[in-house]
Structure formats: structure tokens, C-alpha cells
Amino acid sequence: MAKLINVSGLSGKMPACFVLEMDGKRIMLDLGEGPEPGIYPDLAHVGDVDCIVLSHAHMDHAAALHLRPQIGNPPVYATRTTWSFLGDAPVAEADRRFLPDQGACLIEGLTAQTGRCGHSPGGIWVHFSDHGGVTYTGDWSVESNLLPFDMPPVADTLLTDASYGDRDEALEDQFSKIYDACEDGAVLCVPSHGRGPEMALAFLARGHIPRLGKSIYAEIEQLLENETLYDVTQKPVLKALLQQQDYNSAFSTTDIIITTEANAESGHSAELLAEFGANGNFIFTGHVPDNTPAKTMLTNGTAQWFAWNVHPRQRDVIAIADQTRARFVLPAFVDPKKAENLFTILGERLCCEQELTLPE
């Protein structure tokens, strides 16, 4: 009998951690922390697993690898790019396994397939072919102007990112609002290995050259080294953007600056906050945890927040369910109260079981 077990992630914005039991193997899908720091999946009753598969390097999917001893210290599978972001993760070289960015693979002997998820460089969904097919998407998006999304194959069971619940606004419309708010300069704070390069392309498309923090510059350099990771038609634009960066002139409050970290808690954005203070137009676009400068500034009205889709909209979740002909759809990382319409549209396909028995 095959099963898909929710450890964490199925009933709210919680760290990702699921266990797939299939063909005598127990495969953990992601092992994250957060989004609020210090929130970990409870592994007390999980038992040993044969391996962990990481969808991508973000902390809510991959930052709890130090808990591996609780589940038998299994090997960990991820793409080379994800491993490059997780360089100092507590996993010995001998325990690191490599997955393709897209294509067929074996995971502990099980027939599987991966594809690009459009959310983070090197991020993937993973599909197991047995038991009618099971797909775990990790985080994904179809709206990126830079990171490609490969539609997964047909599968009976679909465990999908549904972080935004009923949110259905298009990224293009969201960006128009951001663009208007940046007229007199702005510091756009973004996470590492996230939306930074895409945001830069969006400004370029409107004829505006943004200034990049050095970490975003390095991210674009790394992307350019691997054509599987991005839409290669953007290559000349990205190369020109790097050439236009001038780190000899100081960053000013009138520049449009895209830099890390996402909540001005560390890195260059924290340095700019210390330097610009109240003169800076700080803009945040992601999940804002408590106890961060972003939270404080947004609470006292000295910064702005705008939506920037990096997860699927309601229409995208419906489309992936339709196109993969899923019979059982498990919407992850969302509070059911924020997904009432989505759940209604999914109808009989909606599946919120903590332990789902898969078809034979």
C-alpha cells in the first residue's frame, strides 16, 4: 500500500515536510523551517526514511536538515544549483545525491522525473510514476519572465503549492503598482536566489536600469553559466545589465536599488537602511516575519509593501490540476480560510487528508 503523509505544510503557511511511502521506500519531500524562524516540522513520530528530496533551497523547504539524525540520517537529493546554495548545509558530501533540473531519474530505485518550477533557480517539482503517478511541486510559478516552468506529466495525485489561496491578480498588474511607487527612487528588498533578477528585468522592460546589490549581480552571473536554468532569450539583456552596473559610485536614495535581504534584517538592504534611514523609500514584497526591520517599518508606516507573485495564482493551481488530470489535489502552504474559492472550484478533487492512501 502506498501513502502520502503530511508532516507539515498541508493546513497553513508552515514549513514543507511530507513523506511518500511507495514500493517499500519512505521518501521525505522537503524539510524546511519557518517561514517564521524557529518553526520546524515535528519529526517525533515520523520514523526513519530512505532519503530526503529537496525541491529548492529556500528555508521553508530546506533549512531543517540538522534534524536528519531524528529520521536515520538519510541521503539527500537536490539539483546541483540547489546544492550550490546550500553549501554549508549539515549533509556530508557522501550523503549528497544529485537530481536533474528536468528529466528522468531514479530516486532510491523509484522511477521519477523532475522539471523546472519557475520559482527559484535550480528549483524543481518531482513526479513519481507508480501508483497512478504522484507529483510534488514544491513552490512554483508560471509568471516569471526569467525562470521557466515545465508542466508536470499526468498524475492521479498532486501535492501542490497553493500559498496564495484565492489570490488571482496578475504579476504584470502588481508590477505596475511597484513601478509607480519607485518614481523617486526606492530600495527593493528581495530574498537571496529569489525574485531579484526578475524584478530587474521588469524595470528594464520599462526602459529603467536598476542598480543591483552585489549579491543580485552574483546571482545573475551564476544564472548565465547554466542555460537550463533560465529563459536564454534574456541572455543579452542580462549581460548588458551587468555591464551597466557601476560600484564606484555610491548608492543614492534616488536610485532604484534591488538588493538582499528580503526584510532588511541583514546584508546590503540592512546596510542601506542604516545609511538612508527615513530618507529611503523601502519596499517589501514577500512574506514579512515578526521581529524584522521590515515588520517594524510597515507597522509604523515608514515602508511600503506590494504583492509580487512567486507562487501560483488561483487560476494556475486550477490549470495544473486540470492539465495533469489529478484526481486527488492536496493544496499546500495555505490557510484554508484564504482558499475558499479555490477549494470550491477543486470540488471532489480537493483532498486534505493527513494520510492519503494512494491508488494501487
Ligand SMILES: [Zn+2]
Ligand atoms: Zn520558495
